[in-house]
Amino acid sequence: MEIIQDFIKTGRINRPGARNSCTGITVHETANKNKGADALAHAKYIKTLNERTSWHYTVDDKSIYQHLPDEEKSYHTSNAHANESSIAIELCVNSDGDFEKTKENAAYLIRTLMKKHNISPENIYTHHDWTGKNCPATILSEGADKFLLRFYESDEGEKTISISELRKMGYTKIAI
Numbered sequence: 418m419e420i421i422q423d424f425i426k427t428g429r430i431n432r433p434g435a436r437n438s439c440t441g442i443t444v445h446e447t448a449n450k451n452k453g454a455d456a457l458a459h460a461k462y463i464k465t466l467n468e469r470t471s472w473h474y475t476v477d478d479k480s481i482y483q484h485l486p487d488e489e490k491s492y493h494t495s496n497a498h499a500n501e502s503s504i505a506i507e508l509c510v511n512s513d514g515d516f517e518k519t520k521e522n523a524a525y526l527i528r529t530l531m532k533k534h535n536i537s538p539e540n541i542y543t544h545h546d547w548t549g550k551n552c553p554a555t556i557l558s559e560g561a562d563k564f565l566l567r568f569y570e571s572d573e574g575e576k577t578i579s580i581s582e583l584r585k586m587g588y589t590k591i592a593i
């Protein structure tokens with residue numbers, strides 16, 4: 418799936434240009450259920466924001482938009498360490514979208530980023546993990562582990578395994 422790069426302009430308040438170590442990934446939801454609140458709409462919106470709010474990718478049921486280079490800091494939580502170490506992904510929850518497909522696309526993106534930056538499964542976070550905020554609300558209500566399982570389902574039909582099993586194994590035997 419194509420990742421459409423549509424970056425926030427340099428110098429904007431939500432693109433500080435500081436370093437992101439890319440040692441983790443944080444999953445969010447937009448919490449915007451309006452019709453049409455898809456990835457393209459958020460790509461336009463984030464470029465106009467005049468506050469310290471930003472993230473790297475927005476995913477919907479048909480597209481993935483990238484708003485910042487992975488290696489640049491974003492303002493996706495109130496936790497400075499999170500903002501300087503993890504790549505932030507927002508999942509759209511627009512009522513005219515197919516959330517199951519959005520989760521599939523997000524899992525594809527997460528697998529891609531894990532490979533690219535050598536990120537281990539233990540460093541995949543939800544916004545809730547950092548600050549206690551109820552985000553990503555739908556995924557949390559469905560059980561975050563259930564969503565995380567998708568990262569280990571590959572085109573080659575590799576074994577699906579639970580996060581708790583992965584933790585016991587120290588993650589080292591998993592082909593992602």
Ligand SMILES: [Zn+2]
Pocket residue numbers: 444445446493544552553
């Ligand atoms: Zn969030």
